[in-house]
Amino acid sequence: MKLESIVIVRRAALILAGVVASATLGGCMTSTPIWDAHFGEAVRTSAQVQVIDPHAGDHAPSPQSIDGTAAASAMDQYDKSFTAPPVTTNAFTIGISAGGGGGSASGQ
Numbered sequence: 162m163k164l165e166s167i168v169i170v171r172r173a174a175l176i177l178a179g180v181v182a183s184a185t186l187g188g189c190m191t192s193t194p195i196w197d198a199h200f201g202e203a204v205r206t207s208a209q210v211q212v213i214d215p216h217a218g219d220h221a222p223s224p225q226s227i228d229g230t231a232a233a234s235a236m237d238q239y240d241k242s243f244t245a246p247p248v249t250t251n252a253f254t255i256g257i258s259a260g261g262g263g264g265s266a267s268g269q
Contacts, residue, residue, distance in 0.1 A: 227235075
């Protein structure tokens with residue numbers, strides 16, 4: 162081969178390598194900057210749609226229905242309901258009483 166044809170083949174190989182490298186690196190490029198700009202919009206939209214009146218607290222004050230002492234007492238009773246375990250009964254003793262009742266023949 163002549164020197165001139167070797168130079169042409171090398172240039173063609175370099176151009177081909179550049180095209181392949183560009184195509185390969187182009188596959189690595191993503192469109193995430195576009196997606197990142199809109200990240201979370203669906204969640205925010207869904208949350209906004211679920212709110213009926215976003216300014217409800219501004220124009221509808223809640224009525225006062227219980228005073229502080231009664232509320233504290235109710236909270237204490239609620240807490241006490243969890244400290245004392247409920248009395249469990251044995252399911253096999255239904256109808257059997259421990260005390261004296263009717264049914265003894267000696268009392269007649």
